[in-house]
Amino acid sequence: xxxxxxxxxxxxxxxxxxxxxxxxxxxxxxxxxxxxxxxxxxxxxxxxxxxxxxxxxxxxxxxxxxxxxxxxxxxxxxxxxxxxxxxxxxxxxxxxxxxxxxxxxxxxxxxxxxxxxxxxxxxxxxxxxxxxxxxxxxxxxxxxxxxxxxxxxxxxxxxxxxxxxxxxxxxxxxxxxxxxxxxxxxxxxxxxxxxxxxxxxxxxxxxxxxxxxx
Amino acid sequence: xxxxxxxxxxxxxxxxxxxxxxxxxxxxxxxxxxxxxxxxxxxxxxxxxxxxxxxxxxxxxxxxxxxxxxxxxxxxxxxxxxxxxxxxxxxxxxxxxxxxxxxxxxxxxxxxxxxxxxxxxxxxxxxxxxxxxxxxxxxxxxxxxxxxxxxxxxxxxxxxxxxxxxxxxxxxxxxxxxxxxxxxxxxxxxxxxxxxxxxxxxxxxxxxxxxxxxxxxxxxxxxxxx
Numbered sequence: 515x516x517x518x519x520x521x522x523x524x525x526x527x528x529x530x531x532x533x534x535x536x537x538x539x540x541x542x543x544x545x546x547x548x549x550x551x552x553x554x555x556x557x558x559x560x561x562x563x564x565x566x567x568x569x570x571x572x573x574x575x576x577x578x579x580x581x582x583x584x585x586x587x588x589x590x591x592x593x594x595x596x597x598x599x600x601x602x603x604x605x606x607x608x609x610x611x612x613x614x615x616x617x618x619x620x621x622x623x624x625x626x627x628x629x630x631x632x633x634x635x636x637x638x639x640x641x642x643x644x645x646x647x648x649x650x651x652x653x654x655x656x657x658x659x660x661x662x663x664x665x666x667x668x669x670x671x672x673x674x675x676x677x678x679x680x681x682x683x684x685x686x687x688x689x690x691x692x693x694x695x696x697x698x699x700x701x702x703x704x705x706x707x708x709x710x711x712x713x714x715x716x717x718x719x720x721x722x723x724x725x726x727x728x
Numbered sequence: 729x730x731x732x733x734x735x736x737x738x739x740x741x742x743x744x745x746x747x748x749x750x751x752x753x754x755x756x757x758x759x760x761x762x763x764x765x766x767x768x769x770x771x772x773x774x775x776x777x778x779x780x781x782x783x784x785x786x787x788x789x790x791x792x793x794x795x796x797x798x799x800x801x802x803x804x805x806x807x808x809x810x811x812x813x814x815x816x817x818x819x820x821x822x823x824x825x826x827x828x829x830x831x832x833x834x835x836x837x838x839x840x841x842x843x844x845x846x847x848x849x850x851x852x853x854x855x856x857x858x859x860x861x862x863x864x865x866x867x868x869x870x871x872x873x874x875x876x877x878x879x880x881x882x883x884x885x886x887x888x889x890x891x892x893x894x895x896x897x898x899x900x901x902x903x904x905x906x907x908x909x910x911x912x913x914x915x916x917x918x919x920x921x922x923x924x925x926x927x928x929x930x931x932x933x934x935x936x937x938x939x940x941x942x943x944x945x946x947x948x949x950x951x952x953x954x
Contacts, residue, residue: 519839523847530851534858546799548848549782550806555845557779558814558837562830564772566818568765586766590773597780605777606734606949608770613940613948614738615767618745621937629930632923657916664920665927672928689924694874696921698881699913701867704860705882706889711854718847 524723527715565590636665664692734949742941783807813837881917884909 529544565587573583589608596605640662642654670682671689678686721727741763748760782803789800814830817837821828830837868883870876887893888910897905939945 519843523843526844526847527851530848530855533855542799543802544848545852546802547806547844548852550803551810551840551845552849553779553782554807554810554814555841557776558811558818558830560772560775561814562818564768568772569769572765580765582762583765583769586769589766590770593770593773593777594780596777597784603730603950606730607737608773609948610734610737611741611763612767612770612774614741615745615763617738617937617940618742620933621742621746621941622749625930625934627930628926629934632927632930636923657912660916661920661923664917665923668921668924669927672924690874691877692917692921692924694877695881695913695917696925698878698883699885699918701860701864701878702882702885702889702910703914705857705864705886708854708857708860711850712857715847715851715854 520722524719527719531715632665636662663688668692731946731949735943735946738949739941739943742937746941779807779811810837810840813840881913884913 526544526547529540530548532538533541569583569587572580573587589611592604593608594605595601640655640658642651642658643649644651667685667689669689671678671686671693673686676682717727744756744759744763748756751757752760786800786803786807790797790804794800813836817830817835821830821832821835828835831841832838864882868875868879870879884906888907893906894904936945940948
């Protein structure tokens, strides 16, 4: 059984890779299979994790049922009215709940974690010290200075209410340099993560399937 | 009715979550928990809406004898098949003593995950390596200062993540220049740029959230802003 399973996985892997030559029926079939299986996979995961465990066990079979959960289930069912064009507008209600709650949650939470905390980390401990001796750690201090200059100049670049001229424009230009380094680093990181996946698939084909790599 | 109720729901939900951050006591603390449970359930139905919609579109393609009908048939069979396996494993596992989760090793659903879903998804994403490589060939040209910085940062981050580059300069120095410089770029200049972007995004999210809660932004309920 294990051998048949590996053969199936290998054929599907080669089917997807066949797109590198050109678009073909085998790739399209594998793609359709991927779409169908992944949609059903997540539907099952969300059904048992969220609907069954949260709603059914909390509101129906629990010794002390939480009747508030019924409102969530009704709102969820209203979401499905989207499939019927005539009453599809009802699905705006659960959508409104999700969007409103996310907006409320992120308005404060995101601002604290991604703005206030980041500003705090940037302007505190600019002079780094050795933990044991207490002497100034020049290497790290230079690094924190780089971060301070990069954050300030980057923010200046994003400020479009004032024309980028003179000292302001020069600072914005330094900001673009930092942003370019960030984009380059992110690009390199993304390439390496994709390469890692590719190596994993080649390792599967040559190792698990063909047995060339041991 | 079609517009006012969704706007009211948006505003109440938004205010409850925003206020509960500052007043984590009842009634706001409890309301946040109740709303959180509702959202968990609604999210699951949203995923089901996507799956059912996919099924509906696929059936429409077959009935209209579209050129893609054969692939639509594969989608329908694989979707219904995976759902059937998932429901069977889920409910039969719950009837066993001790209970077995549908995701436990050895279940049919786990087999589908290991030998169908994982190879397809990993290969699909690994193919991006080829497209990214061809895109980088076109993008990485040192035309000006900005492009040169992008090139250098990308080169060192990629070179520093594999041992080959450090090995190549090992006859000159034992110091791992590439991996050290890659780490330095990731820790300092990259952090600076990421923070500037994150702060900008946070400010943007805050203003957008405020517009949504106040009912100025209505695109999520099928209307424009204003």
